[in-house]
Amino acid sequence: MGSEPLLSVRDLRIAFAGVEVVRGLSFDVLPGEVLAIVGESGAGKSLTARALLGMLPRAAAMTGTVRPDLSAARGRRIALVPQDALSALSPVHPVGDQLAAAVRSVARVSRSAARARAVAALEGVGIPDAARRARSYPHEFSGGMRQRAVIAMATINSPDVLVADEPTTALDEERRDQVLRVLAERRESVGAALVLVTHELDVVREHADRALVLYAGRLAELGPARRVLERPLAPYTAGLLASLPQHVDGRRLPTFPGTPPAPGALPPGCAFAPRCPLATDICREREPEPRHTDGRLVACHHGEDR
Numbered sequence: 001m002g003s004e005p006l007l008s009v010r011d012l013r014i015a016f017a018g019v020e021v022v023r024g025l026s027f028d029v030l031p032g033e034v035l036a037i038v039g040e041s042g043a044g045k046s047l048t049a050r051a052l053l054g055m056l057p058r059a060a061a062m063t064g065t066v067r068p069d070l071s072a073a074r075g076r077r078i079a080l081v082p083q084d085a086l087s088a089l090s091p092v093h094p095v096g097d098q099l100a101a102a103v104r105s106v107a108r109v110s111r112s113a114a115r116a117r118a119v120a121a122l123e124g125v126g127i128p129d130a131a132r133r134a135r136s137y138p139h140e141f142s143g144g145m146r147q148r149a150v151i152a153m154a155t156i157n158s159p160d161v162l163v164a165d166e167p168t169t170a171l172d173e174e175r176r177d178q179v180l181r182v183l184a185e186r187r188e189s190v191g192a193a194l195v196l197v198t199h200e201l202d203v204v205r206e207h208a209d210r211a212l213v214l215y216a217g218r219l220a221e222l223g224p225a226r227r228v229l230e231r232p233l234a235p236y237t238a239g240l241l242a243s244l245p246q247h248v249d250g251r252r253l254p255t256f257p258g259t260p261p262a263p264g265a266l267p268p269g270c271a272f273a274p275r276c277p278l279a280t281d282i283c284r285e286r287e288p289e290p291r292h293t294d295g296r297l298v299a300c301h302h303g304e305d306r
């Protein structure tokens with residue numbers, strides 16, 4: 001892993017109709033790393049990932065910076081592995097043609113060379129009899145095969161950064177493991193960094209180098225995935241872990257009640273304070289800024305006390 005970031009996000013804010021849903025996020029994506037973005041539904045994971053690609057919904061107002069802006073090099077330097085392969089693939093073209101078109105969109109190569117690369121890419125994600133299956137349409141593929149085909153598509157031009165937004169939610173457990181394995185293999189073979197949006201902490205544990213934990217559109221904790229999971233410093237991370245059937249260091253972690261606040265109705269101070277077992281007056285008054293603590297960034301007034 002090199003040290004110069006591939007992407008630097010600074011004070012990213014995303015709002016809809018004047019209501020901020022991503023509220024001042026700063027982080028880097030390092031070459032070759034797997035950075036997991038985790039948090040509950042509505043935390044701003046997808047929007048953050050989409051901001052990296054320059055693919056925010058039209059109604060979104062964004063401020064802050066994502067540098068460099070790779071949106072014009074989408075498909076070449078940065079590529080998306082979407083949640084739903086069916087909507088990402090055209091229903092009216094054979095899968096192999098779509099992969100070949102992706103090759104030809106960035107490189108001047110003959111049709112037959114592009115086609116050969118398409119077949120090799122399908123082989124690379126474990127599609128059996130790839131030369132024949134390249135002529136099939138997406139609806140003729142199983143769900144797992146389709147998801148592998150979009151991984152082939154996203155990696156076919158060897159991008160620097162892959163962004164995968166909950167790439168396995170539509171699949172059963174067995175296929176989920178398969179698809180994550182294929183994604184990890186392909187990512188490694190093209191040497192891309194991967195930004196992996198997920199709400200599954202076992203996926204983070206198995207696949208990520210670093211974890212960015214979001215709560216209500218803000219950074220709660222960012223650091224080496226194993227340390228964040230083994231010894232969470234933000235009470236929110238600890239609570240997320242506790243929602244899984246497991247213990248950390250043999251200790252039972254405290255669970256927290258309630259649900260995240262609606263974006264337009266944030267409490268004063270720390271957005272997590274109403275659910276937090278450690279909350280004190282300062283938490284209800286002032287939003288904590290991320291601070292360097294124990295090799296990571298933690299946004300909690302009591303992060304160091306844990």
Ligand SMILES: Nc1ncnc2c1ncn2[C@@H]1O[C@H](COP(=O)(O)OP(=O)(O)OP(=O)(O)O)[C@@H](O)[C@H]1O
Nearest residue numbers: 016021040041042043044045046047048057059263
């Ligand atoms: N097009 C949109 N218009 C209005 N609000 C939106 C839009 N897209 C997202 N939001 C809101 O922005 C917030 C963050 O959304 P985002 O999809 O990034 O969350 P998430 O963490 O990825 O959640 P999930 O795990 O459910 O996908 C949510 O409150 C969501 O309702």
